[in-house]
Amino acid sequence: MHELSVVESMVAIVLKHAELNRASSVKKINLVLGEVSTIMEEPVRFYFEIISKGTVAEGAELFFRRTPLMAECVTCGEQFKVIDYDLTCPRCKSNESKIISGREFRVESIEIE
Numbered sequence: 001m002h003e004l005s006v007v008e009s010m011v012a013i014v015l016k017h018a019e020l021n022r023a024s025s026v027k028k029i030n031l032v033l034g035e036v037s038t039i040m041e042e043p044v045r046f047y048f049e050i051i052s053k054g055t056v057a058e059g060a061e062l063f064f065r066r067t068p069l070m071a072e073c074v075t076c077g078e079q080f081k082v083i084d085y086d087l088t089c090p091r092c093k094s095n096e097s098k099i100i101s102g103r104e105f106r107v108e109s110i111e112i113e
Contacts (some may be wrong), residue, residue, distance in 0.1 A: 002038070002039075003039055003040060003043035003044055003047055004043075004047050006039055006044070006105060007043075007044055007047040007048050007051055008047075008051055010029075010031075010044075010048070010107055011048065011051045011052055011055070011057060013107050014026055014029055014057050014060075014107060014110055015055055015056065015057060017110060018056050018057065018110065018112055021112055023056055023112035023113060024056065024112075024113055025056050025057075025059075025060075025112065025113045026056055026057040026060040026110055026111070026112050027060055027061065027111045027112065027113060028060060028061045028062075028063060028110065028111035029057070029060050029061070029062050029063070029107060029109075029110050029111075030063050030065065030107070030108040030109045030110070030111075031044075031062060031063065031064050031065070031105070031106065031107060031108060032064075032065050032067055032104055032105065032106050032107075032108045033064045033065070033066055033067070033104070033105055034066075034067050034069070034101060034102040034103045034104045034105065035066060035067060035068050035069045035102045036069050036102050036103055037102075037103055037104060037105050039105040041064055044062065045062055048060075048062060056112075060110075065108065067101045067102055067104065068081050068082075068101070068102055069081065069082040069099065069101070069102030069103075070082065070099070070100050070101040070102055071087050071097040071098060071099050071100060072097060072098055072100045073089035073091065073092060073094055073096065073097050074094070074096040074097060074098060075089065075092050075094035075096055076089060076091055076092040076094065078090065078091040078092070079100065080097075082099070082102070087099075
């Protein structure tokens with residue numbers, strides 16, 4: 001159910017940018033959803049339909065771009081796809097890595113009229 005507040009924030013962002021650009025309608029919303037994000041696509045669609053009703057975003061299509069779980073080695077700087085949650089660097093074998101993508105949920109762009 002945490003998708004409700006996330007979608008409320010997403011719609012607020014979309015409406016703010018639509019207003020700033022004097023849009024009469026929002027046609028498409030491009031979203032980035034990380035591979036291990038706790039946000040689920042179907043509840044986002046469900047809540048979006050309810051929250052956007054009566055706004056310039058009503059009826060907009062939602063497109064999701066998935067991002068893989070990626071890490072960067074603190075020791076050597078190698079960026080790599082995380083498989084089975086193993087954060088060991090494939091180049092130098094260091095265990096000091098940080099997650100750089102794969103947990104996000106954000107509005108990437110909107111298409112307006």
